[in-house]
Amino acid sequence: MTNAGRARAGLFTAFAGLGVTAAFVPAILPRAEGAIGADLSAAVPALFAGLLVGVLVSGPLLIRRPPQTTLILGSALQAAAVIAVAAASTPGVFIAAAIVAGFGFGLVEASGSVAAKSLAVGSATGLLSALLGTVAVCAAVTPLLVALGSDVRPALGILAVVPLVTIVMLAGPTPAASLAEAPAHRDVRGLLVLLPFAAALPLYVGVETVLSGWSAVIPERILDVDPALAALGTSAFWTLMAIGRFGAAALRRASVSPIVILATATSGAAVLMAAAGMLVRSAPVGALIALAAVVVLLAPSYGLILGLALDRLDPARSAAVTGALVACGAVGGTFVPTLILLVGRDPASSTTFFVSAALCALVPVLVLIAARSRVTAPTTD
Template sequence: MTAIGALTAAYGPSIPAFKEQQGINDTAAGTGLAMQSIGAVIGILFSQPLMRRRGNRVAVGASMGLVAAGSVIVACAPTWPLILVGAVVTGLGLGGCDVLITQLLIVGTGARGPAMVNIAHACFGLGTAAAPALIAAVGATQYRVVFAAIALMALVGVVTIKGLAPSPNPHELASRAQAPGHDAPRRRGIGVAVAFGFLALYVTHFGAQSGIGNWEPTVLADQGFSASGAALATSGFWLAMVAGRFVAAALTRRVPLATLVVASCIGMTGAGALALHGSATAWAYLLVGFFIGPIFPNGLTWMATTGHAHGNRFAYVIAGSMVGMALAPVALGAVIGAHGTGAMPPSILAIAALALASSVLVALLTRKRHPRNDDDPTSESARDHSHPREHSSH
């Protein structure tokens, strides 16, 4: 998870070196991140049939191997087209690792699942903070060293893959736990509505996350911050997300997942409103990062435990959210280009309010619809009985 987090954040700081060494313009340089995002969406979708047919170990091992192979290609590629090939390969592995590791932790670690998912995604966040820092330390022209380090981290995962049981996979556990009538038309309709609600939540919260991560330095520079000060504030935003996930990991045993996600959306919206006061923007976005942190990992666990998002539907929602994450900075950039940096705080506030509305809608749709019993896949006791030895995590 640290390796794929580093991949997510490594291309942006490397763009100056790509332009200098490959003789390309800004638009072409930005295609590296776009190609990785496209690869990630494909990797998410194809990881599910691979896991069903070949088991957990092959699917996760192949995804880790793709991260390592693609990073090596980027590190060694002498030409820009080969770098783009490496970006696609890393994206395939990134998407697979993200969705598979999350699924296996949710279904394979029993009551510890929510905390484990938070910790895993906090490690992802550490990677997003570490990659730019390392590139800043060694210089953008030495980006090859950073991608080689990412490949090494992925290989550590490949070496330890024997610790993962090949079966049962999450699809098998879900089908065993399904109660009679699970596919009734009414339940299917509710399931589709819940899935779209979660998709809206993830797209909007990623819109706020990627919008601030990409545009906060520009906004703060217009407010009089130095380049280093604006960069430091943006780094604080990413680190606050990591802190939020570690705090959430400690709360998951005491606070229901739905409550934790809705409360985080309320905090994100409140902090976004604080950013409307120009002098408080940097501190406000630090708070936004803290509250954004718990939404995605706990939302995934919440979605899985509703009983409406097994297997492919789970993967489709994550893939759709990644598409939103890729498009949000472009849309926000267009708004800023048309109306100036002063348009960013109200835009982020509007996006946060939509995320809050989506979380409340999902909470209402899933409230009191799944009483706990041994045949219900949403029941913690059912999950524990389905895999008493925590098959998927060992």
């Protein structure tokens, strides 16, 4: 395998590890609560708190080290956290492991985006769509594996093999030569031309978090189904995400403009989200069908927004600003669901879908503003 091929394969395994981490903690939570005998709901915000810290820490690391180093560190932390979550016998250990998992996730997400910019041929949007599709596939499969192995929870630590493969793929000097070298310093002026993207990311991530975080709660409350059956909503969500992301990657290979994909998909998603709000009481099945279409349409947005932003920068400067961009998304994932709960209180209420539709409708506006801008990031000597 060539240097570039090995680096690319290592990047895909790193994003596969993100899929495992994204789904493992929420999926194992009910079983772990029964085994430990305590409420572990704090593990979910702990996971996102760790993610935000990991993203923020990635910035200084990426300035001084190539992405390979941060990818290995983040993957190692995720592997250790998966084993700890599976074996935890006390609430403190479980929640601490969730924080570590999120921390590793944040490191890999930021450094992986920088590496994708370096390895991409032409625009980074196509490669990022494929990588995020890999996240979705692994996140869809993980809850099914957790369900099959729920009676032997410690054995689920075997899922740590996914991030461990990343370490094997990226260890040593061979793949490092194919990834971006560390930049000499941070140029924060580069962020000024990225403001529309920095504003669009928290809006999109916030809406996605509403749909993913409550992917089991929404069908349970709309259709009044058994909680065990409703849990399959999480696998359904990530399956739809995979379809949308790989579909966008195929469109990019067919040379469809990322601006066209993003503006069209997010506009359509906003309309369908509003339709779901109108149908949720009178035609709940129709509302769920509309939400399923929303997930497919929104799925490629993160990779396209981030890829378009990184396309404006060289690999060195992208390492300096990627952490800040990903952090913007993480902030939206925390505050948008909180806002919706304060306004609508019920995740499955029409208010939830109307507010989400309004936020979603702002994304194509911001992207089109960015597309019209002819200003480019300043260069360094």
